[in-house]
Amino acid sequence: MATPLQQLLIAGLAGMVLATPLAAKEPTNDEIQSRIKPVGELYIEGDAPAVAAAAEPAGPRSGADIYQAACFACHGTGALNAPKKDDANAWAPRLAQGMDVVLKHAIDGFNAMPPRGTCADCSDEDIQAAIDYMVEGI
Ligand code: HEC
Structure with a gap:
């Protein structure tokens, strides 16, 4: 018969073994799609203005900065058949x-x-700078 301490250790080990495959699970296509989907939603003309029109341009940024922050999700990976950088x-x-x-x-x-x-x-x-950066190696 195992002592309570041994039982605890065995339970802990079993927990680790069981938890590992769950943690390593590959994301499904749906999960990937939902992570990379555009932040904005479509709107019909006449509805409330799109966020893109309302937001003030932020300070100067390089094309590389913008590409990394906003374009890489699709243009770095080819997601949705986006043309890849270079x-x-x-x-x-x-x-x-x-x-x-x-x-x-x-x-x-x-x-x-x-x-x-x-x-x-x-x-x-900014958009022009990001495009220039995406095609500068061509
Ligand atoms: C959600 C994914 C996604 C993101 C984010 C994204 N793009 Fe795209 N982009 C696409 C896809 C897909 C196409 C191809 C569309 C087609 O040809 O049907 C495309 C095409 C383009 C084109 C080519 C347009 C043409 O006339 O053929 C340019 C330029 C472009 N993207 C610039 C950008 C820039 C700049 C950013 C970042 C500020 C960006 N994209 C972010 C998906 C994305």
Whole structure:
């Protein structure tokens, strides 16, 4: 018969063994989607103004800062088929539209690309800087 202390140790060990696989569980696609989904929601014209229009641009930031904070979730990983940073094949046909069209798509949103890439306090110049950073290696 085990002493109470031995029983306690055995229970503790069993707990650790049982808890480990749970902690290591891979996130499901749904969980990943919900983590990377845009912060903003769609709104219909005439409704309350979108946060993107209301927020004041924050101070000067580099394109790299903005990319890391707002764009990397999709453009660093290719999530939702976003063109990845420095992927010439993915960017060439987009850049061929002309930078003004590309910038407009990034500001207004384009299919799964959310307006301003969810960076509500990014100015137009900030968005341009982040695009420049994403394609500078091409
Ligand atoms: C939630 C994911 C997501 C985030 C965050 C995101 N993008 Fe995108 N972006 C996309 C997807 C998906 C596309 C491709 C859309 C398509 O072509 O259908 C795209 C396309 C673009 C394009 C190409 C537009 C064109 O004309 O082809 C630009 C430029 C762009 N994003 C800029 C940005 C910038 C700058 C940021 C950060 C401030 C950002 N994106 C953040 C998903 C995202």
